[in-house]
Amino acid sequence: MxxxxxxxxxxxxxxxxxxxxxxxxxxxxxxxxxxxxxxxxxxxxxxxxxxxxxxxxxxxxxxxxxxxxxxxxxxxxxxxxxxxxxxxxxxxxxxxxxxxxxxxxxxxxxxxxxxxxxxxxLWCGVKEIDIEFGFLDVFTLPTLMFNCHSMVTLTLNEGDMKVPSNTCLPNLKTIHFGCCTFWDSCSVLRLISNCHVLENLEFICCDFFYISELNIRNLSLKWLVLDFAAMYVGSQSHRDFNVIGIDTPNLVYFKYVDATVEGYTLSDMKSLEKADIEITLLNSVDYERATNLLKGIFNVQCLCLTIEDCSKTFFLTPLEPVLEFNNLVDLVIRNFDNDDWEGTWIVEYLHCTPNLKTLTLELVMERTSAEGFRSLPTTVPLCLLFHIKEIEIIYFDGEENMFEMISYFLKHASVLEKLVIENIGPREKEKSTVIEEVLSLPKKSKKCVIVTP
The missing domain is CATH 1.25.40 (Serine Threonine Protein Phosphatase 5, Tetratricopeptide repeat)
Known part of the structure; x- marks a missing residue:
């Protein structure tokens, strides 16, 4: 031309x-x-x-x-x-x-x-479909979409979804459901079971109706997110199911955000590497439910545990000795604003993690009435004596209870190499004074370096 x-x-x-x-x-x-x-x-x-x-x-x-x-x-x-x-x-x-x-x-x-x-x-052989329909009460998705051999990734956001009972998605590897309402919940669970190469599954703020148990079964699944944070308001749950069953033996990553349900049935997750657990405890009964949930992920290697204790009983209840995380090497513990943390409970939890190497604490306390230790632990956790090499404190308010716990760690951590203290925000003392007091605490490990960025 x-x-x-x-x-x-x-x-x-x-x-x-x-x-x-x-x-x-x-x-x-x-x-x-x-x-x-x-x-x-x-x-x-x-x-x-x-x-x-x-x-x-x-x-x-x-x-x-x-x-x-x-x-x-x-x-x-x-x-x-x-x-x-x-x-x-x-x-x-x-x-x-x-x-x-x-x-x-x-x-x-x-x-x-x-x-x-x-x-x-779909006729084009599309590999990824992302649908967001927020302005239609119920949208019946084309049957062709659930019998597509080319699709690898499916994302459905918002709206009431109807899933056909007969599906065939032989190459589907990723499913994301966000803010969806399933009136025929059994059909979507069958869809998951029938996807034989499925690796990633996410339910974010979804409603499930007319089922008492949310059962997820898939042998190929590696990544699972169940985030129902917006499904409860105060003490009222906004979902029909009260039991969660998970049979995913090859799962590598698991995220769970919710108030606790009545029962958990979790298969042995022998391949589980990382878990993010964020639970809200509404009353004293939820302590046992939370314990059952943690039992199901005992094989995890890296755990981020976030607890909102509305019942004000969780951190005051002794941990059951049946909890044991022998594979856990990296642990993060978080609480919510206005939730009192308890130093004794944290040390008791360390008894459940004998091989832990890194510990991160993101503890926020708004009330000065809480105590770091209700009683001084009689035995030192094995991980603190022999394995923990790094401890990170994300928030340090300069109060006595936090000093007490840091002092305990430094006194017993034999192989500790680094203690990092961030976001120092004292209420009564100058920051420089707080740092000097921390640096003056006795240390069992001669290799330990205290970092205050």
């Missing part, structure tokens, strides 16, 4: 490039810029079909309350692009229904249009 001359006298060298180079250039552009190029000429309109691998509505549409000309161009672009799905190779399709609420768009017609786009993307 010969060089073209624009009216301004500038040579159009881009149009003279071969198709494969232009396709590569287009593939690097944001979707809204690709839409603009499609109106330049018939040649460019042909090229974008070979260059687009990702369609993302978040990038293509404006935030204006009404449809703009660019919005209409983008929607028409999607129509044209997906009109011949068998000729396309689409990697990712991210779609939302925010534009449906804009003035002048018929609701029913819009959702039929959305459904058609999803089906077309």
């Amino acid at each position: 010969g060089e073209q001359v624009e009216s301004s006298g500038v040579l159009d060298r881009v149009s003279s490039l071969p198709d494969h180079i232009l396709c590569r250039i287009l593939s690097l552009l944001p979707i809204k810029d690709i839409v603009r190029t499609s109106i330049i000429s018939l040649r460019w309109r042909h090229l974008y079909a070979s260059s687009v691998s990702i369609i993302d509505f978040n990038d293509g549409l404006s935030c204006q309350p009404v449809l703009t000309e660019n919005d209409n161009n983008f929607l028409n672009f999607v129509d044209r692009f997906l009109s011949n799905p068998k000729q396309l190779s689409l990697e990712c399709f991210r779609v939302n229904d925010y534009w449906v609420r804009k003035h002048g768009i018929p609701r029913d017609e819009s959702y039929l249009r959305l459904n058609g786009w999803i089906c077309a993307a």
Whole structure:
């Protein structure tokens, strides 16, 4: 193709490039810029079909309350692009229904249009689908989506979802459900069990109705997140299930955020490397429930334990001797604002972790009435004597109870190499005075360095 001359006298060298180079250039552009190029000429309109691998509505549409000309161009672009799905190779399709609420768009017609786009993307052999429908009461997803052999990643956000009872997703490795409501909860659990190469599963703030037990079974699963933090308000739970069962023997990472449920049935997680547990205790009964949850993750190597003790009994209850984390080498303990922590409980917990190497404490205390130790422990944890090499204190308020616990650690930690104290915020003493007092504490380990950044 010969060089073209624009009216301004500038040579159009881009149009003279071969198709494969232009396709590569287009593939690097944001979707809204690709839409603009499609109106330049018939040649460019042909090229974008070979260059687009990702369609993302978040990038293509404006935030204006009404449809703009660019919005209409983008929607028409999607129509044209997906009109011949068998000729396309689409990697990712991210779609939302925010534009449906804009003035002048018929609701029913819009959702039929959305459904058609999803089906077309599936016919393209799409590998990743991300759907966020927040403005429709119940959206029945196309059956084709649950019988797609090309899909590797599925993300569903917001809205009431209906999952067909018969599914076949042989290559699906990642599922993310966010703020979804499942009225037929059993069907989504069957979906999980039938995904035989599934590795990552996340439920974030989802409602499950008409089931008493949330049972998750999958042999290939490696990453599991159950985050129901927004599902309880005060002392009232907003979910139907009261028992959680997890049968995932190859799980590597587990995150659980919730108030405790009545029962936990967790299979031996022999491959578990890391767990993030954030539990809210609403009454004294929850102590036993929390203990049962911790029993199920005894193989974990790295644990972050966050406790919101609304019952004010957890840290005052002696730990059961059945708790033992022989594989645990890295431990983080957090509490919530206005929750009293208890030094005796922390030391008792260290008795359950004989091989611990690093300990991090993020303890916030708003009331000065709490005590670091209700009684001085009679025996020193084995991990403190022989294994712990680093201790990090994230918040240090300069109060006596914290000094008492730090003094205990320094007195007994035989192989401690580093004690890090961050965010020193004393109430009555100057920061420099607090640091001097910490540095003057006796240390059993001669290698120990105290760091106060």
